[in-house]
Amino acid sequence: MTDSEATSPSIFQQIPVELWGSILQGGQGFSTEDLKTLCFVAPIFRTICRPLLYRNLTLRGARGPDEYSFERAQEVKYDVEQWKRDVAGLIRAERRLRLVGDDPSLSTFPQTIWIGVMPRAGAQTLTTHLVFKKNWLSKAAHDIFSQFNSTLLRTLPSFTCLHRLELNSIPIAHGLLTVIASHPTIDELKLGACSFPSPTFPIPSIRSLDLEGISQEEAPAAFCITSSQHLEELRIENMKPPAILAGLRARPKAEAVFMKLHRLTVTRTKTTTSFEDAETLLGYVPALRRLDFGDSFIQWPEGKRGMRMFVTPDLRYYSGPLFFARYVVPGRSVVDIRSNVDERTPADLKEYLGPLCLSSAAITTLHLPSQMRAPIWLLSRFVAEEFPSLVELRLPVRGLVANPDDDWFPIPMRGRCNWSRRVRRVGVEGPFEEKEVEGMVENIRNGVESEHADGFDDGKCTDYTTRRVSDPPASISSPIPPADFDVAVALATVCTDVVLDSTGTPSRHPEDYQEALIYIARGWYPLPPGIQTLWLRPGAFPSRHDADDPYLPAFGLIRPIYQMSARVIVAALGARYPKLHSVTLMVGYNGYHCTRIPGIGNGAGTWTIVGNN
Secondary structure (H helix, E strand, C coil), X not given: CCHHHHHCCCHHHHCCXXXXXXXXXXXXXXXXXXXXXXXXXXXXXXXXHHHHHCCEEEEXXXXXHHHCCCCCHHHCCCCHHHHHHHHHHHHHHHHHHHHHHCCCCCCCCCCEEEEECCCCCCCCCXXXXXXXXXXXXXXXXXXXXXXXXXXXXXXXXXXXXXXXXXXXXXXXXXXXHHHHHHCCCCCEXXXXXXXXXXXXXXXXXXXXXXXXXXXXXXXXXXXXXXXXCCCCEEEEECCCHHHHXXXXXXXXXXXXXXXXXXXXXXXXXXXXXXXXXXXXXXXXXXXXXXXXXXXXXXXXCCCCCCCCCCCCCCCCEEECCHHHHHHHCCCCCCCEXXXXXXXXXXXXXXXXXXXXXXXXXXXXXEECCCCCCCCHHHXXXXXXXXXXXXXXXXXXXXXXXXXXXXXXXXXXXXXXXXXXXXXXXXXXXXXXXXXXHHHHHHHHHXXXXXXXXXXXXXXXXXXXXXXXXXXXXXXXXXXECCCCCCHHHHHXXXXXXXXXXXXXXXXXXXXXXXXXXXXXXXXCCCCCCCCCEEEEEECCCHHHCCCCCCCCCCCCCCCCCCHHHHHHHHHHHHHHCCXXXXXXXXXXXXXXXXXXXXXXXXXXXXXXXXXXX
């Protein structure tokens, strides 16, 4: 080694720290394990990766004491092994919270903290039960959770950059609410299947609130956390409409209306919502600009032609059941309509989709649900003519339905899984003595300490010179450049059996999904001229059905779309619509996502097909 080489800076010193930060933070496919490994490579990587590792702090297994309650003797169920896992999860969560919260060099990193377990489907009311002395298993779980809760109350102020706090399946007492309300940076809060053993109060600092799986009995306390003059976003999930309205109606009259709430999401309501209840709900949010009803089902109104104009007059973005948009959009400046739910589609598209054209602003984004019965040759022309300003379009591609009155093809649920979680119960007169339970807890605690001492706890270890990890790097998808070819010639080769009539249009309708895509690429089925983002999903083509399995719709899989065909179709679309820069061709649950390379003209060589979705 020469003197100049010995004094020259290393490659790590030559590359600016900002560039390394951009590489590691830029969504390049680095996993948590990759970031942990980089912490041992060099001090510069440790400085960059540690904030990324702790940006989202997850404390799983922090199960509230209500999971171990008391029932009648004939309902007692013993599951000691599950109890051991739960206790270990609580101890592990408390330990990690204490280590990060008490370390000044780590406590400034978390921006989101997730605590608890996933809210169970159909969450039941959680109530605080007295701990009977004879039930030592329940008492031990209660004591350990109390220790976790004390650590949470003590360390939460230490997270000075924390913006979002998510609490799941744990009781929200007055002390915890007080700490949250006094925290200087928390402005987003999520409560999933939580209970409220003490009265709640409005927290002005909360700008965004998520409520999931809150029961009707607990809903009034949950909604009282919101401040009508400060809340800007509200998400309600897995709650029945009566529980939602009960929570809203229980608020003080002066706080009833959310004056600054501009985004409302209501999804997975599990039961059908009446039109009147939906309208009542929207009456609480007069400043709403973005409404998302998700996959909620709303009853058709009887003889109602539109929603009253004083309800959400400033609405701009709508997502939810398509038929409900017919009553929300007219007269409002809606520019974005997205729907994945369509309960029924009349044959007359003008009657069904016509109200969407009554928006007082030009609609630029339209997502139509795949359940629509309208064939592609009618739907594409209607969309092109009635929505000429569209820049983003999701369109179902299907053939002619034999019987318009038939429901969408039912698909049997084979091997359906039940994701609901049963509450563990332990007996009042359990077979364990106090000393025995204390020994079990001590063994569990020692096991948790041992696994952390032998392992690598999220980059906390400082000995980066001795750690060697041989895990393979995460795979990063690379673009597949299409070969150069003549678009017109290539399109003709994949469309050889179509006969044109005297007007230059096909003499028959397409028989499957790929053929329909070719019709769109050839311009026989038009699209809006300024389209920029296009997403096409296959529907049913009855002529291709297997008569032996009437429950299986033909999603174009009988004639699969190969990559070469996708290149031809996408290149032809790009040549026909100059502003188009993104195309997704779905095939079942997968598909081709294609993007245009910027700065190059039209043609086959300008598109990149990023594999299969």
